[in-house]
Amino acid sequence: MSSPTPSASENPDWEKIAADPDFAALKKAKLRFIIPASIFFFVYYMTLPVMVGFYPDFMKTPVLGKVNIAYLFALSQFIMTWTVCALYVRVAKRWDIMNAELLAKYVSH
Amino acid sequence: MLAIAITPALGMFLAFVALTLVITYFSARKATGSAAYFAAGRSIKGWQNGLAVAGDYMSAASFLGISGLICLKGYDGFMYSVGFLVAYLTVLLLVAEPLRNAGKYTMADLLAYRLKQRPVRAMASLSTLTVSTFYMVAQMVGAGGIIEQLIGVPFAPAVIGVGVLMLVYVVFGGMLATTWVQIIKAILLMGGAFALSWMVLQKHDFSMTSFFNHVAVADFAGSKPPVNLLDPGMKYGATLANPWGAWDFISLALGLVLGTAGLPHILVRFYTVPDAKTARSSVVWATAIIGVFYIMTTFFGFGAATILNISDLPLDAKGLPNGNMVAPILAKVLGGEMFFAFISAVAFATILAVVAGLTMSASTSFAHDFYTNVIHHGKEKTMGEEVRVARITAFVVGAVSITLAIKLGSSVNAAMLVGLAFAVAASANLPVIIFSVFWKRFNTTGAVTGLGVGLISSIVLILLSKNGFYKAETAIFPLENPGIVSIPLGFLGAWLGTIFSARDMEAEAKFAELSVRAQTGLGAEKASSGH
Structure with missing residues (x-):
């Protein structure tokens, strides 16, 4: 397999990029979404088994016809997952722009 | 002498096999060189990889196992559906992009970036092989049982047949063939699940109210006393006999939500795409497809209990109704012989494709991590050696899992084995992946202890539970799934191993590089040209 040798980006100065305030800003922007979003989805999800395990009678309460709280809460997890996913895609577009601007300083095309 | 009737099921299965062999033939011509063989030349598109990830994930255990669990155990089975989906948030938020940016072929690539290659790769490879083998035996056991039921081939030859076909895909076609087999299967499976759901709803005149009213008094067409399947607690939950039952829900959920991001055969899929954005x-x-699929398990899982007669289901080796047969039998009752044939063929396809994906990731890890990097210090002795070793490993992995599956026999619960694979993945792999990307101080000792503690604790706890050497009443570890203990232990092991060992200045110095690589994609492996 022939791998064409990239010219300018052969040996980027990792330390220099890591110390660039724009890199710090990118990393901060990512973590500012990722940390709260992870905590949120984890807590929201784990509430389901905790409630089902420890408060089964409450979870069995029918709310919509025969459909009970347990099933509705489980269904809401699907909607929660897709929503967090969509939000991630939206904020990630901004990271892509920040990333491109950062890399433009170090990689010549 | 085996008497095999040429049934529609067999015909459709053979058609699928023929199609996949054509794909394998064309892939084989492209599968030269490591990047082409192990990572499909990094040329797979986003939607294609999404389908392939979904295909890898919606295994025989998911499709057949979960529909059976929901039909027979109601809501508690649906907990698997929920956990399997939510797990993709862990993959999306924490793992997919850094992994694609900083790795090459395996999970260990990410770890080895700034840590000492040999110990880390050896442990990571061991953990990969363990998870893949658990998972594969689960699929093989499911496969053998299904083929036995559906076309009358006895268990052992059925398992061997699946094993041999899977080896053809992997050995000749590599990742490209495995990916396309997976994509086709995912489309077939979604089609089958949709048709099945449609027919169930048709039975209820497309009225959700009627559907849920029937599920709330599901009586298997009058053959069993009615139960409300929407109520939790038929499988897990605290009882007088089992006071720890509530923790079963929690431990299972933890294993599911954190395990996916540590499953080697899912992780390697992110190397088949050109860049992190595509990952x-x-x-x-994948999240969209998998979500739709698991929502549909409501219809063909719960719904089956409103339509099937319990005597429609064949019995398993223990003499209980075989849950794995719920989906195919439901298809037969609702859609007749041809639809039964279609759903059965989809089930075969699922098994074959997932087993191929697992073998691929196991042999990649052995060849790339263990053989090339641990034994030969990162250098291929001769051109193409890594791929050759992977092909040989595929044979060994195949043979081992075929033997294990035949030894264990058809009475082992496939969904349970998969649950255990998730627990090992979550306890051993996930902690070290996360620490490696996000914690500067993390070092080699931490990685090795994290992987070791996670792996050993989950396996020991399984052996001490009722799924291991013990009966339910006498089990030393009271839960079915070890996650709630072994996952924190995995994190703890990685953390303690790090802080109680000398700081590794070299690893900390390389954190800047890994961090830049993981976050920006600079220097990431490129798609190979000429595709």
């Missing part, structure tokens, strides 16, 4: 879009595609 992201493939997770999004």
Whole structure:
């Protein structure tokens, strides 16, 4: 397999990029979404088994016809997952722009 | 002498096999060189990889196992559906993009970036092989049982047949063939699940109210006393006999939500795409497809209990109704012989494709991590050696899992084995992946202890539970799934191993590089040209 040798980006100065305030800003922007979003989805999800395990009678309460709280809460997890996913895609577009601007300083095309 | 009737099921299965062999033939011509063989030349598009990830994930255990669990155990089975989906947030938020940016072929690539290659790769490879083998035996056991039921081939030859076909895909076609087999299967499976759901709803005149009213008094067409399947607690939950039952829900959920991001055969899929942005879009595609699929398990899982007669289900080796047969039998009752044939063929396809994906990731890890990097210090002695070793490993992995599956026999619960694979993945792999990307101080000792503690604790706890050497009443570890203990232990092991060992200045110095690589994609492996 022939791998064409990239010219300018052969040996980027990792330390220099890591110390660039724009890199710090990118990393901060990512973590500012990722940390709260992870905590949120984890807590929201784990509430389901905790409630089902420890408060089964409450979870069995029918709310919509025969459909009970347990099933509705489980269904809401699907909607929660897709929503967090969509939000991630939206904020990630901004990271892509920040990333491109950062890399433009170090990689010549 | 075996008497095999040429049934529609067999015909459709053979058609699928023929199609996949054609794909394998064309892939084989492209599968030269490591990047082409192990990572499909990094040429897979986002939606294609999304389908392939979904295909890898919606295994025989998911499709057949979960529909059976929901039909027979109601809501508690649906907990698997929920956990399997939510797990993709862990993959999307924490793992997919850094992994694609900083790795090459395996999970260990990410770890080895700034840590000492040999110990880390050896442990990571061991953990990969363990998870893949658990998972594969689960699929093989499911496969053998299904083929036995559906076309009358006895268990052992059925398992061997699946094993041999899977080896053809992997050995000749590599990742490209495995990926396309997976994509086709995912489309077939979604089609089958949709048709099945449609027919169930048709039975209820497309009225959700009628559907749920029937599920709330599901009586297997009058053959069993009615139960409300929407109520939790038929499988897990605290009882007088089992006071720890509530923790079963929690431990299972933890294993599911954190395990996916540590499953080697899912992780390697992110190396088949050109860049991190495509890795992201493939997770999004996968999440959409998988979510729709698991919502549909409501209809063909719960719904089956409103339509099937319990005597429609064949009995398993223990003499209980075989849950794995719920989906195919439901298809027969609702859609007749041809639809039964279609759903059965989809089930075969599922088994074959997933087993191929697992073998691929196991042999990649052995060849790339263990053989090339641990034994030969990162240098291929001769051109193409890594691929050759992977092909040989595929044979060994195949033979081992075929033997294990035949030894264990058809009475082992496939969904349970998969649950255990998730627990090992979550306890051993996930902690070290996360620490490696996000914690500067993390070092080699931490990685090795994290992997070791996670792996050993989950396996020991399984052996001490009722799924291991013990009966339910006498089990030393009271839960079915070890996650709630072994996952924190895995994190703790990685953390303690790090802080109680000398700081590794070299690893900390390379954190800047890994961090820049993981976050920006600079220097990431490129798609190979000429595709």
